[in-house]
Amino acid sequence: MVVDESSDETVDRLFHALADATRRDIVRRCVRAELSVSRLAEAYPMSFAAVQKHVAVLERAGLVTKQRSGREQLVRTDPDAVGRAHRALDALASAWRGRVDRMARLLAEDPGREENDPTEGSER
Amino acid sequence: MVVDESSDETVDRLFHALADATRRDIVRRCVRAELSVSRLAEAYPMSFAAVQKHVAVLERAGLVTKQRSGREQLVRTDPDAVGRAHRALDALASAWRGRVDRMARLLAEDPGREENDPTEGSER
DNA sequence: CTCATCTACAACCATTTGGTTGTACGTTAA
DNA sequence: TTAACGTACAACCAAATGGTTGTAGATGAG
Incomplete structure (x- = not known):
């Protein structure tokens, strides 16, 4: 189920994910280094859960991936995104x-x- | 008032405007020809007012411009957008x-x- | 083991979004 | 002038967004 990169819903999710300054900043940060969600959350004036949701939006859009490492979840920007x-x-x-x-x-x-x-x- | 093309809110509006299939289609159509809002509205399964709102979103994002011509309002995609x-x-x-x-x-x-x-x- | 940390997720709330209908106003055609 | 057309805008509504708090499950450190 490859979902076709250019389907309407895929493009919707992609641009919607990019239409928020916090999410763009997450993408920017995770281009250079893998960061745990907690680490990311420290950078923004909002709760951990809120950042978690932003990461989830980015993940559904295919902009970042998460990889478990011990008890942390490392976020990384997808180079192809x-x-x-x-x-x-x-x-x-x-x-x-x-x-x-x-x-x-x-x-x-x-x-x-x-x-x-x-x-x-x-x-x- | 140039509004700084790369300000957060400007980019927010830009990507948000692109995060909807109907709006992307409007942009596509108005790249080649100027179309009145009524003409555009005929193309979509929604009310005239709904299309009007979509055009307004695109306009605030700087993706299209409107130009009055008689009683019609012609929509055109901004070449720089x-x-x-x-x-x-x-x-x-x-x-x-x-x-x-x-x-x-x-x-x-x-x-x-x-x-x-x-x-x-x-x-x- | 125990405790602190990191994550997941549900419930809730205010605001925005995307749609509707209805009304009013300017412009063109008959 | 009158009727039809194109637009603008307000009021309303359901659903999605973006935030919160609270609870609970894994994992690592002491």
Whole structure:
């Protein structure tokens, strides 16, 4: 049950998880080091249970994973997660993005020959 | 009033706006064509007022703009919006990717050849 | 063993969200 | 002018969110 990375509900969970400053901060912290939920909770002005819930949201979104180590639960940001978010954004506006990228490049490098309609270009 | 593109609340609004399939679809549709709110509403199994609210959420997040044309209100996806979302993601995991560090070093040591767009480079 | 620590989870609460309907107002067409 | 259309907005509602406290189960230290 791989759940298809680009299904609506998957993308919903992904962006929803990112739509909170505390959760983004957790992701940031756990990129560099594995931290127990208790350690994380010390960093925020809220209860342990609240942080636990935030971690659960991130986990369901696939942004972090938990690994048991003794009595602690170590949280780690999934290295692929940000890439997945990027791909979701690209899928969102890929047609437009191809056009704008090309326009930007043309304007920057070689102004004067923009006559190819790129409305349906790069799928990267 | 520029509101600082990377403030917590700005990013909150951005990702929250993207965390709904209907809203993502509106963004997708209005990338290619300006559509009135009524036209948009026809596409979804919900009331006009509901679509109106979705558009309002997208507008507060800076993802779309509305422009009056007669009695219609035309909705258009902001060309910069997806770029802003990309940048927010990059800022989130820059430490892990080492991207910002590398960019900083390049800019410091060898200013003038930053022409390899790093927003679209390494994927793992 | 005993105690402190870390986690899990339930119950509860206030606020927000996503939807509805209804009303009012400006604009275009007949 | 009148009727139809497109929009704005308020009031309302159910469900989800984000927080709390409290209780209970594992695990490690002394």
